[in-house]
Amino acid sequence: MIKVGLVGATGYAGQQLLWILNMHKETEIKFISSNSYEGKEISEVYGNYKKYFDKKLISQEEAGTKLDEIDVLFMALPHGMSEKLAGQALKSGVKVIDLGADFRLDDSETYEKWYKVKHENPEINKQAVYGLPELYREKIKESSIVAAPGCYPTSAILAAAPLLKKNLVKTENIIVDSKSGVSGAGRGLKTESLFTEVNENFKAYNLFMHRHTPEIEQEMGKAAGKEAGVIFTPHLLPINRGILSTLYLDMTEEITEEEIYKIYEEFYKDDYFVRISRELPEIKNIKNTNICEIGIRADIKKKKIIVVSVIDNLIKGAGGQAVQAMNIMFGLPETEGLDYLSMYV
Amino acid sequence: MIKVGLVGATGYAGQQLLWILNMHKETEIKFISSNSYEGKEISEVYGNYKKYFDKKLISQEEAGTKLDEIDVLFMALPHGMSEKLAGQALKSGVKVIDLGADFRLDDSETYEKWYKVKHENPEINKQAVYGLPELYREKIKESSIVAAPGCYPTSAILAAAPLLKKNLVKTENIIVDSKSGVSGAGRGLKTESLFTEVNENFKAYNLFMHRHTPEIEQEMGKAAGKEAGVIFTPHLLPINRGILSTLYLDMTEEITEEEIYKIYEEFYKDDYFVRISRELPEIKNIKNTNICEIGIRADIKKKKIIVVSVIDNLIKGAGGQAVQAMNIMFGLPETEGLDYLSMYV
Amino acid sequence: MIKVGLVGATGYAGQQLLWILNMHKETEIKFISSNSYEGKEISEVYGNYKKYFDKKLISQEEAGTKLDEIDVLFMALPHGMSEKLAGQALKSGVKVIDLGADFRLDDSETYEKWYKVKHENPEINKQAVYGLPELYREKIKESSIVAAPGCYPTSAILAAAPLLKKNLVKTENIIVDSKSGVSGAGRGLKTESLFTEVNENFKAYNLFMHRHTPEIEQEMGKAAGKEAGVIFTPHLLPINRGILSTLYLDMTEEITEEEIYKIYEEFYKDDYFVRISRELPEIKNIKNTNICEIGIRADIKKKKIIVVSVIDNLIKGAGGQAVQAMNIMFGLPETEGLDYLSMYV
Amino acid sequence: MIKVGLVGATGYAGQQLLWILNMHKETEIKFISSNSYEGKEISEVYGNYKKYFDKKLISQEEAGTKLDEIDVLFMALPHGMSEKLAGQALKSGVKVIDLGADFRLDDSETYEKWYKVKHENPEINKQAVYGLPELYREKIKESSIVAAPGCYPTSAILAAAPLLKKNLVKTENIIVDSKSGVSGAGRGLKTESLFTEVNENFKAYNLFMHRHTPEIEQEMGKAAGKEAGVIFTPHLLPINRGILSTLYLDMTEEITEEEIYKIYEEFYKDDYFVRISRELPEIKNIKNTNICEIGIRADIKKKKIIVVSVIDNLIKGAGGQAVQAMNIMFGLPETEGLDYLSMYV
Structure with a gap:
């Protein structure tokens, strides 16, 4: 079982990611965080989980103290908020999959120009692989930090x-x-x-x-x-x-x-x-x-x-693609936890 | 021409009322107010008016100083906010049509129980006629303050x-x-x-x-x-x-x-x-x-x-019914400014 | 593996049922029929299946010749159309799960009065169990024909x-x-x-x-x-x-x-x-x-x-409930193929 | 009062046009036709008119016998269906405003190529003015047949x-x-x-x-x-x-x-x-x-x-533009019957 943590679980992308991780057969969700809903159960914030899945939302800060419990950290935060915790995670040997914009642009200056935020630690950005499996499958396999595409x-x-x-x-x-x-x-x-x-x-x-x-x-x-x-x-x-x-x-x-x-x-x-x-x-x-x-x-x-x-x-634009990257990083079948069709109506 | 003022013009009910008053052939809109958008033009808040109708939104307070310019004051405010200005208006001989809940209940105690607000001046409430023309047409005709129904x-x-x-x-x-x-x-x-x-x-x-x-x-x-x-x-x-x-x-x-x-x-x-x-x-x-x-x-x-x-x-549940009451109060045909059908699609 | 046939696969209920059966780990879909789209591939009728699942739609008549290939027959037909084929299936020892209205009413006369169709063979109706698992789980377990509730x-x-x-x-x-x-x-x-x-x-x-x-x-x-x-x-x-x-x-x-x-x-x-x-x-x-x-x-x-x-x-009102009944009839975990939550948005 | 006839009143464009003509102060609707709903009252087909406006729908054929009752004929038909009646109308001195595609293309060959229909009488097409008032106001003024743009x-x-x-x-x-x-x-x-x-x-x-x-x-x-x-x-x-x-x-x-x-x-x-x-x-x-x-x-x-x-x-893409053209053709203010804003919500 892959032990995962998720920061930013109560935005729409974070919730979708949580949904997928909950269905995924090879993951164990160790913690989920939300700054807006800290202290609540996820089922109080998203009623679809009631009775079926629950977990208390911790703060992002507390998440930072639990990195030793996990193998991979998913981050679904507004831009400019991922760098510090990503750095900590990497140092602790935890793989990082970021759904935000912070590590998608190779060039830190371009990032700064468009997002009006500076990379404090540009080294992290340099390590990050652009997580589009169809183009970068091999690189994702070996990466420790993946920036899931927009x-x-x-x-x-x-x-x-x-x-x-x-x-x-x-x-x-x-x-x-x-x-x-x-x-x-x-x-x-x-x-x-x-x-x-x-x-x-x-x-x-x-x-x-x-x-x-x-x-x-x-x-x-x-x-x-x-x-x-x-x-x-x-x-x-x-x-x-x-x-x-x-x-x-x-x-x-x-x-x-x-x-x-x-x-x-x-x-x-x-x-x-x-x-x-x-x-x-x-x-x-x-x-x-x-x-x-x-x-x-x-x-x-x-x-x-x-x-x-x-x-x-x-999904393909956020939580699903992130899990697809995780599957690749951890040597699982790429389709694990993602293999369902549209219900059409 | 009936000179009208409108406080609370930027909620959905207020905006609808404004739309109708703007179409109405016998009204002249003297002022519109909004606490949230004070100082803006209405067309900056509702783009449908751009180029066709405009007026600067004043504060509710300022509206209170302009009662002498109008014949009738429309109020589309959250409950508990209408009483004071309504009282002022009545004193100045201005008719009042309130789209809120403040004067709909005959019994001030019932009002207080359900709305958790007290009538400071229960006399106003006693004067108010429940503005459902189909049931109270004659009373509306003679009233100086009408509470448009919910x-x-x-x-x-x-x-x-x-x-x-x-x-x-x-x-x-x-x-x-x-x-x-x-x-x-x-x-x-x-x-x-x-x-x-x-x-x-x-x-x-x-x-x-x-x-x-x-x-x-x-x-x-x-x-x-x-x-x-x-x-x-x-x-x-x-x-x-x-x-x-x-x-x-x-x-x-x-x-x-x-x-x-x-x-x-x-x-x-x-x-x-x-x-x-x-x-x-x-x-x-x-x-x-x-x-x-x-x-x-x-x-x-x-x-x-x-x-x-x-x-x-x-419309029938807010702005239209209020204008229907106005038409009755001012001896106009009841349908003035209100005579259009649904476009179906 | 349970071998299943599905007649009426191209209505919305039939398509949903097919979706679930396709996800179900213990079923093998032997045939699907559609009178409206006979001869087409299902993916030509419902684009969600393209590349992922396909099967040619046969006629209901042809379905009747393939009963020996299956263990259970699902029927998602307009009312009045299920009786004959259901009878055939039962005779061949095939279990029947009908999503239509034909066998839901215990009393054939009531059925006739409301649906303006006669039960040609009221014996089938008498055998049918009302397929609401929460009320009739034990009966469903032993039944050979289930009428999935409306x-x-x-x-x-x-x-x-x-x-x-x-x-x-x-x-x-x-x-x-x-x-x-x-x-x-x-x-x-x-x-x-x-x-x-x-x-x-x-x-x-x-x-x-x-x-x-x-x-x-x-x-x-x-x-x-x-x-x-x-x-x-x-x-x-x-x-x-x-x-x-x-x-x-x-x-x-x-x-x-x-x-x-x-x-x-x-x-x-x-x-x-x-x-x-x-x-x-x-x-x-x-x-x-x-x-x-x-x-x-x-x-x-x-x-x-x-x-x-x-x-x-x-799902609970059609295809899901039918599969829930099938799981019960065949001794599978009741949740098999049905265990997913809403995605909320 | 301009006397108008409308063929094709029960499509969405035709209905919209009817709505506008009903509101218009200078028009009198003499007949409306519909091949699909011939013999019904319009309010049976579009419930928005119930009690407020009604007229029996006649056949397109019957419409052809009533051209002497009108000043202008609006046609809202599928392509390839307008030419004959348009020709009749023009001969009777009735102005024509066609909302379909039949007379929009100057070149009859291009029309034939794209619409797979032939102009039987290309002269009508030559007379037709492209009814976009912002570009062709002067031409519309003098035209007897206008092709309302797509x-x-x-x-x-x-x-x-x-x-x-x-x-x-x-x-x-x-x-x-x-x-x-x-x-x-x-x-x-x-x-x-x-x-x-x-x-x-x-x-x-x-x-x-x-x-x-x-x-x-x-x-x-x-x-x-x-x-x-x-x-x-x-x-x-x-x-x-x-x-x-x-x-x-x-x-x-x-x-x-x-x-x-x-x-x-x-x-x-x-x-x-x-x-x-x-x-x-x-x-x-x-x-x-x-x-x-x-x-x-x-x-x-x-x-x-x-x-x-x-x-x-x-409206601007069909019925409104057609009425705008009519206003121009008959010397009315261009905004007559068209002067309302969006209700926003």
């Missing part, structure tokens, strides 16, 4: 990687038009997250300045082997969970839709959680799962490729 | 009044099973009002203890001419607006569904905003309107009558 | 059974005010099931005449040991899945809320899938699960008890 | 026109990423329009091949004075009404966001129904209105301009 970046990077790797598309001005369910905004209290504000509404936000932009650019650039520029436009969907990203890519050479499909199928042939589909993907087919589904349309005359991808932002 | 009570009282007036149903344990859209909870920040908490969810709340209970009992009792006991069970619907109430009533004598329909049609024959329907009513047919639609089913063998009513909680 | 009846019967068994409430005019998500209406094409008709809407339907009424009356009567009369009022909720039922019961003697809670906790103490809760239950806490959650409020002065229950109509 | 094209063309007119953006590969509410799919019965299929879902559809593509290209081309190529990607939003379009445009020269805003404000300075906004537009601020709201973001370094526009697809 939800939007997961949907965007998986959608573009095969084309970028083969240099089949231009890397300037890649357009990522994304639409996310509301759970992506977290459980914090904001007028714009109220039911009556979101329901029957739709909007774009943070154009040219969403913090996931440098993360997408970094990974698209690495895939292509050269700098990539991304226009990232997030929108807010009136649904609970799910992200759909529509990518607009410019061909560098003529290529048919069928040829592109072949490349994707080959590229992801060993990736259980990526589903390449001839039909355009829909959120309802993957919600509540760790699956990323991808569909492609191409127009040779216009030299345009449109790739559409869907994920569940709380 | 949203749930409006749906319940209109549904039962004809049967109560004729003593065709028992007055003990009248069951009112109501379901309301989320705007009824207001625009305040509460975890349980977040989109992700309400969407795809449904729940009952405040059983046996919702504050609208004494209001419903008071008015049902008055209609019946004897004390009435109500079991009121509110539920939260994942929609923006609308209330549907299902009432279970016990016949005192045998009566057919058709006879009951006749009674309702007769009772409401002069009420433009009450629609008696042989089909069961649906929220989509009345949302965004001042209409209350009522359908009836009866089972003589079981001696049960079920009455189903629907209203838009923000 | 969704509304499941929510109503579990909510009232403990009080009825102890004769603590009157059995005349038990009010069951239920609200169901749209999947309960099935996947058939009807204008009133369109998104634009249901969304932002709410309505009651089939008052005094919904076909689940005699089923609820039968089981409430059996629990009480005397005839029971039920007023059943269904409503349509704009959500995908979930039923909340609000029951109004009249005390036969004075009893406190706390005493009632004790009775319920004792009554269901061995029932893994019933959760008694001091908080009022919410659909989001049980959706996508086989759990029925129940909350209670009582008012001694009014001699009224309100019981609120929630289930997922497609 | 919903998606309205949102796209208004968003891009000012930049195209000034040749500030490239005209190849203009990306229009649009998201529409479900009412755009009409009231026809399709599995994919069921509540349970759309709710909590999101998808893209008809990539590179949606029929609104040539219409957008035609009008963008005309605005720019040269051929325009458009990548149009529609998506289906789980809301009743509203379209948001996100346009990606390539600068031909460096220009700041502020300069672009100035151009838009100038361009639309006399257009009551276009609102240029410094905040990004949201559907909730314009739903149930005839307003198109537009927001702009630009990045000089990337040489990209993103324009976001929102409309109500049934």
Whole structure:
């Protein structure tokens, strides 16, 4: 049994992660923390657990004193809050999987510029592996600290990687038009997250300045082997969970839709959680799962490729991907605890 | 032109009232207030007004200094906040229409018991007329202060009044099973009002203890001419607006569904905003309107009558009903500014 | 491994059942049928299965020729369609679990009256056990044919059974005010099931005449040991899945809320899938699960008890309950294949 | 009073149009037709009208015999169905406003290619004016037949026109990423329009091949004075009404966001129904209105301009725009019958 601790268990991502860990056959949850609900039982905060699973929420501080009880520490905190405890954990020989943004950007300066927070200990960041198993499985296997990718970046990077790797598309001005369910905004209290504000509404936000932009650019650039520029436009969907990203890519050479499909199928042939589909993907087919589904349309005359991808932002975009990384790090089957389909309705 | 002031313009009820007053041909809006957004333009708080209507939000205090500019003061405040300003207004000869709960209960003690607030000046409460035009049109005409009914009570009282007036149903344990859209909870920040908490969810709340209970009992009792006991069970619907109430009533004598329909049609024959329907009513047919639609089913063998009513909680249950009262108080056609149908979709 | 066949796999209940059987560790799916989609792969009809599970849909007729391949036949058909094939299966020594209404009513005449269909072979109906494990676990164990309860009846019967068994409430005019998500209406094409008709809407339907009424009356009567009369009022909720039922019961003697809670906790103490809760239950806490959650409020002065229950109509109200019955019939742990919690959001 | 007839009154667009005409002070509705519901009263088909407005639905054929009773004929029919009756009407001196696609494309061959229907009488098409008042007000004034623009094209063309007119953006590969509410799919019965299929879902559809593509290209081309190529990607939003379009445009020269805003404000300075906004537009601020709201973001370094526009697809995208055209054709104030704001919630 892998002994795990979880700090930040009461945000939507943290709760989802807890749900998965509770289902997982090879983990034992040693502690869960929450600064907002310290001292309460988790079932008082999330009624789905009542009678079935319970544990008292401790403070993050107390979590820091219990690192010797665990093999791996999951962190689902707002950005700028993970570094110190991550450092402690690493020192104690505990593996770290961080669901926040603190260790996703290779370059500490870029991080500082976009997140307005400094890496106190840039060494930790240097150790961190970007936890997208489909691209970094081998590195994750050997890492002691993994930065689970952001939800939007997961949907965007998986959608573009095969084309970028083969240099089949231009890397300037890649357009990522994304639409996310509301759970992506977290459980914090904001007028714009109220039911009556979101329901029957739709909007774009943070154009040219969403913090996931440098993360997408970094990974698209690495895939292509050269700098990539991304226009990232997030929108807010009136649904609970799910992200759909529509990518607009410019061909560098003529290529048919069928040829592109072949490349994707080959590229992801060993990736259980990526589903390449001839039909355009829909959120309802993957919600509540760790699956990323991808569909492609191409127009040779216009030299345009449109790739559409869907994920569940709380699972493949957060808690599920983190557990997938854990499975890899601990030599378990990658699908352990993650092998369920969408119920469709 | 009727000169109006509005305190509490930025809650959902206040905003709806403002919308109606802005459309109304015979009103001139002299000031609007908001304690939360004092100093902002209303269009900064509600983007629907941008470019079309604007006015700076003043404080409630400042509103008190401008009573000489208006003929009628609308108040859409949390309970316990209306009495002082209402008193001032009345003294200045300004008519008052209060959308809150402060003057709905005849008995100040009952008010105090349920709302945990005292009437400092019970005289004001005594002057107040319960502003349900279908039952109190004549009194409203002559009143200087009107307490606009609560949203749930409006749906319940209109549904039962004809049967109560004729003593065709028992007055003990009248069951009112109501379901309301989320705007009824207001625009305040509460975890349980977040989109992700309400969407795809449904729940009952405040059983046996919702504050609208004494209001419903008071008015049902008055209609019946004897004390009435109500079991009121509110539920939260994942929609923006609308209330549907299902009432279970016990016949005192045998009566057919058709006879009951006749009674309702007769009772409401002069009420433009009450629609008696042989089909069961649906929220989509009345949302965004001042209409209350009522359908009836009866089972003589079981001696049960079920009455189903629907209203838009923000209009017939708040701003629309308040303007309907104003129209009556100022001798205007009752439908002025209120004469639009639901767009259905 | 239990070899199973499923006829009616492409309705929402059938699909949910298939989902569960696919996750179940002890079953092997031998065939699935669909009259509407015969010849297609299930993944062409429900995209959630793509790449992960597939099987060609055969006709119901062909299913009849494959009974020798299976141990148990699940049937999820419109009413009036199960009898013939069920008879064949029983003759071949195949156990039958029917999710439809054909064998739920003990009295063939009552069935005929409400469903306008005749039992051609009333013997089958006589053999059938009402498949509510919490009340009939022992009988299910020994049965060869089980009628899985209707969704509304499941929510109503579990909510009232403990009080009825102890004769603590009157059995005349038990009010069951239920609200169901749209999947309960099935996947058939009807204008009133369109998104634009249901969304932002709410309505009651089939008052005094919904076909689940005699089923609820039968089981409430059996629990009480005397005839029971039920007023059943269904409503349509704009959500995908979930039923909340609000029951109004009249005390036969004075009893406190706390005493009632004790009775319920004792009554269901061995029932893994019933959760008694001091908080009022919410659909989001049980959706996508086989759990029925129940909350209670009582008012001694009014001699009224309100019981609120929630289930997922497609799981505890259909596919999950059917598999729970199968587990019992085949001596498996009752929770096999059903042991997951709601993801909350 | 303008005497109007309406064929196709029971689709969502037709119903919306009827709603507006019923509110309009200068119109008298002489007949309404529906092939699906011939012989019924409109209030039997759309319950919002009950008691307030009614008229029997006649057949389209019968409508053809009543052209002498009207001044203007509105047609809201599926494509390929308007030509014959339009021709009759024009011959009788009746003005025609067609909400369908039959007369939107200048080039009959393009129409035939995309819609697989032939113009029997191409002369009618030649007479038709594209009914976008903001671009063709003067032409509409003098026209006898107007083709009301498609919903998606309205949102796209208004968003891009000012930049195209000034040749500030490239005209190849203009990306229009649009998201529409479900009412755009009409009231026809399709599995994919069921509540349970759309709710909590999101998808893209008809990539590179949606029929609104040539219409957008035609009008963008005309605005720019040269051929325009458009990548149009529609998506289906789980809301009743509203379209948001996100346009990606390539600068031909460096220009700041502020300069672009100035151009838009100038361009639309006399257009009551276009609102240029410094905040990004949201559907909730314009739903149930005839307003198109537009927001702009630009990045000089990337040489990209993103324009976001929102409309109500049934009003500015259908019935409202048609009435706006009628107002212009008949010399009425353009805002007559259309002057209401969104209720926000």
